[in-house]
Amino acid sequence: MLSIRNLHAGYGKVEVLHGISIEVPKSKVVTLIGSNGAGKTTTMRAVSGMIAPASGDIRLGGRPVATLPPHRIARAGMAHSPEGRRVFATLSVTDNLRLGAFPRLTFGRARGDVEGDMERVFGLFPRLRERRNQLAGTLSGGEQQMLAMGRALMLCPDVLLLDEPSMGLAPRLVEEVFRIIAQLKSEGITMLLVEQFAAAALNVADYGYVLENGRISASGNAASLKNDPAVQAAYLGRGH
Amino acid sequence: MDTLLQSLVSGTLTGTLYAMIAVGLTVVFGVMRIINMAHGEMVMLGMFGAYWAHEAGIDPFVSLLLWMPAMFAFGMAVQRFLLARVIPSGELNTLLYTAGLSLLIANLALFFWNGDYRTISLDYGMTPARPFGISVSIPLAIAFGLAIALTSALYLFLARTDTGRAVRATAQNPDSAALMGVNVARIDMITFGLGTALAGAAGVLLAPSLYLYPTVGEILIVKCFVIAVLGGLGSIPGAIAGGVLRGVVESLGAVYVSVAYKDAIGFVLFLGVLLLRPAGLFGVGRTS
Ligand SMILES: Nc1ncnc2c1ncn2[C@@H]1O[C@H](COP(=O)(O)OP(=O)(O)OP(=O)(O)O)[C@@H](O)[C@H]1O
Ligand SMILES: [Mg+2]
Numbered sequence: 001m002l003s004i005r006n007l008h009a010g011y012g013k014v015e016v017l018h019g020i021s022i023e024v025p026k027s028k029v030v031t032l033i034g035s036n037g038a039g040k041t042t043t044m045r046a047v048s049g050m051i052a053p054a055s056g057d058i059r060l061g062g063r064p065v066a067t068l069p070p071h072r073i074a075r076a077g078m079a080h081s082p083e084g085r086r087v088f089a090t091l092s093v094t095d096n097l098r099l100g101a102f103p104r105l106t107f108g109r110a111r112g113d114v115e116g117d118m119e120r121v122f123g124l125f126p127r128l129r130e131r132r133n134q135l136a137g138t139l140s141g142g143e144q145q146m147l148a149m150g151r152a153l154m155l156c157p158d159v160l161l162l163d164e165p166s167m168g169l170a171p172r173l174v175e176e177v178f179r180i181i182a183q184l185k186s187e188g189i190t191m192l193l194v195e196q197f198a199a200a201a202l203n204v205a206d207y208g209y210v211l212e213n214g215r216i217s218a219s220g221n222a223a224s225l226k227n228d229p230a231v232q233a234a235y236l237g238r239g240h
Numbered sequence: 241m242d243t244l245l246q247s248l249v250s251g252t253l254t255g256t257l258y259a260m261i262a263v264g265l266t267v268v269f270g271v272m273r274i275i276n277m278a279h280g281e282m283v284m285l286g287m288f289g290a291y292w293a294h295e296a297g298i299d300p301f302v303s304l305l306l307w308m309p310a311m312f313a314f315g316m317a318v319q320r321f322l323l324a325r326v327i328p329s330g331e332l333n334t335l336l337y338t339a340g341l342s343l344l345i346a347n348l349a350l351f352f353w354n355g356d357y358r359t360i361s362l363d364y365g366m367t368p369a370r371p372f373g374i375s376v377s378i379p380l381a382i383a384f385g386l387a388i389a390l391t392s393a394l395y396l397f398l399a400r401t402d403t404g405r406a407v408r409a410t411a412q413n414p415d416s417a418a419l420m421g422v423n424v425a426r427i428d429m430i431t432f433g434l435g436t437a438l439a440g441a442a443g444v445l446l447a448p449s450l451y452l453y454p455t456v457g458e459i460l461i462v463k464c465f466v467i468a469v470l471g472g473l474g475s476i477p478g479a480i481a482g483g484v485l486r487g488v489v490e491s492l493g494a495v496y497v498s499v500a501y502k503d504a505i506g507f508v509l510f511l512g513v514l515l516l517r518p519a520g521l522f523g524v525g526r527t528s
Contacts, residue, residue, distance in 0.1 A: 048419060070415075074418070099405055102406060
């Protein structure tokens with residue numbers, strides 16, 4: 001569904017990603033793990049068009065998207081729940097969700113049942129339903145994270161990019177986020193997941209990639225990566 | 241008592257028109273982070289539009305139907321072909337650029353229309369209406385009603401439509417808006433078009449009540465910039481409150497202090513409010 005080949009990207013003259021390749025098959029969950037500063041967020045940004053890749057090929061359902069601007073990539077079916085949530089603070093919860101469906105409401109994407117999908121998001125995140133008319137900036141951190149995920153789901157994406165959805169959440173909420181990711185997976189949603197909780201991410205994922213200083217150092221079945229001694233030592237030790 | 245009521249009423253009427261100009265300025269600032277120094281010239285163009293329409297036998301208020309779409313298109317073109325190229329080079333460059341644009345438009349107007357002071361005299365503008373013993377200029381009252389209608393229409397557009405939501409989201413965080421599939425370049429065009437249309441419409445509405453001349457924009461931009469800052473740059477309710485407040489304070493000042501100090505009193509109000517609330521009455525920030 002999403003295929004990244006030999007991607008080089010960075011900021012200005014500084015190259016952060018030195019030719020990485022990742023395959024995300026349809027209805028599978030792929031996780032990208034790596035230490036701080038390895039380039040995980042940069043990968044997500046390059047895929048959704050927030051930064052223009054220096055070179056490489058990115059395909060969404062076979063269609064090349066590497067040179068498209070971000071709004072065209074979103075219309076092509078890529079939803080990106082960015083690191084640090086980035087909800088629209090002065091807009092209400094429902095306005096944020098409707099914006100997630102913007103290409104379906106205006107142009108570029110089949111409309112479908114927007115109201116029904118909003119109900120579905122409220123079903124996944126009942127807290128959001130209670131606070132539907134509240135401004136997003138007044139939500140708690142955990143609620144904002146749910147809103148960011150819900151907003152991304154409103155696109156009815158072909159591929160969902162989740163960058164650290166559990167960042168800054170209390171342990172109980174982290175579990176909740178992983179439970180929801182598992183549920184989305186069971187509904188057949190294709191996902192690329194970046195997570196600091198590598199063990200939990202490998203549990204929910206089908207495949208995993210390890211990113212080290214902008215290069216893929218290991219990849220494979222999530223289960224086999226989990227049992228790889230090198231991966232265990234670096235990413236699955238105490239505290240993970 | 242009657243004088244008080246009279247100055248409250250006329251202050252509110254003119255203040256609402258100030259508010260309409262300031263709203264255009266503040267919406268453009270909120271979304272695009274640029275202060276459009278040529279905003280006053282857009283008002284001036286609207287005034288001349290009304291003047292030429294009147295000369296051609298069309299009621300100035302009816303000419304709104306022509307000038308608003310024309311100014312919307314003009315604003316979109318200015319954004320698309322001029323500003324879009326300058327904005328990436330920084331806020332200061334953009335400010336200087338719009339200042340240059342302001343001079344250019346004013347001087348072209350001077351060249352083609354000369355510097356004469358003109359007025360539009362309407363049959364129904366000769367004698368004021370006198371509801372409850374207060375004297376109300378009929379053209380100003382019509383302008384007041386239309387200004388409220390148009391400003392409310394803009395507000396409803398922003399609050400209720402999907403494109404309006406996209407405008408607000410872009411004002412908040414353009415990068416995230418793009419991730420939602422919003423074409424930020426297009427939203428910038430629409431926003432600048434709306435700001436320009438609102439300024440032009442305010443010009444049309446004001447034309448029967450003011451002297452018009454090519455450099456009238458200079459005074460209006462200073463006044464309305466102050467109002468927008470007073471209300472909190474980027475805030476529509478702030479611009480409306482600031483406009484009405486300024487109109488009322490000016491007109492009370494003119495009666496109870498001195499006409500000569502009318503504008504000075506407006507600035508005292510401005511400095512006073514900013515001293516107490518540095519972000520303005522309804523100050524809003526942008527989240528990163
Ligand atoms: N906006 C930016 N401008 C310049 N350099 C940046 C920018 N954002 C990130 N970098 C650099 O790119 C490298 C990779 O950063 P990135 O955010 O992709 O890491 P990450 O793997 O997501 O880390 P984390 O786990 O901390 O989120 C880092 O060295 C970082 O300093
Ligand atoms: Mg990151």
